[in-house]
Amino acid sequence: MRAALGRPTGEPFQPTKEDKDAVQAALRGLPSHGWTAGMFGRRDRALLVLSQLAGVPYEHLATLTAGDISVADGVATIRLPAGEWTVGSDGDVVLCGSCAVTRWLKILDLAVTKPSTKTIARALKKTAAVDHRSPHVCRSGPVLGEATRGVPLLPPIDQWGALPLPLQRLSPHSTSRRTRDMRAGQIGGGRAPVTPCGTGMWSWSASSVGVERAGPDRQALAA
Secondary structure: OOOOOOOOOOOOOOOOHHHHHHHHHHHHHOOOOOOOHHHHHHHHHHHHHHHHHOOOOHHHHOOOEHHHEEEEOOEEEEEEOOEEEEEOOOOOHHHOHHHHHHHHHHHHHHHHHOOOHHHHHHHHHHOOOOOOOOOOHHHOOOOOOHHHHOOEOOOOEOOOOOOOOOOOOOOHHHHHHHHHHHHOOOOOOOOOOOEEOOOOOEEOEEOOOOEEEOOOOOOEEEO
16 A cells, blocks of 8 residues: 555655556446445545545645645646645546546535435435446536535545534544555455544544444444
């Protein structure tokens, strides 16, 4: 796995053939439609692309906001004070990294502007499966509401597909663990040991949907 905690930035990132093969296999298995599979799938597809194809280090992925990413002409660009990374398009829509990022941004914007789990569920249920007939949504990019631009890009999701309000961030360990599981073919998530997640916060992954819990008395959240 090329992306890692604290990996130096500022250099062009070139994923290995092994990286590309693992990412492509996972992208073919992760759904972008349906409820709740499409909710987890869209977030995890974006996580996989950003960490493995763009090479954004996990410590920076944990701090990304939706507004740190712009998508235009098939290229997703991530800009942070620590550096800049890009994800290009792919002729195969299913494997298109920029499309994966764009589709997650669209559903995240919906979650912020219309904070109703029923609304999100309805939208994902109506969405067709991504295949060779699907359009390249990365060619125009999403139009994000001002409120969406400031929210964490990769929030936890509970077992019912709901996002925590206010939106929280997955820890670097959680993003790293989830990526490792996906590369290993564990699309549905798995168990992980308890790890610190900021001051007074603890997180762990559990069950077949990768549930993460933060804090001893808080609702289970998905990793």
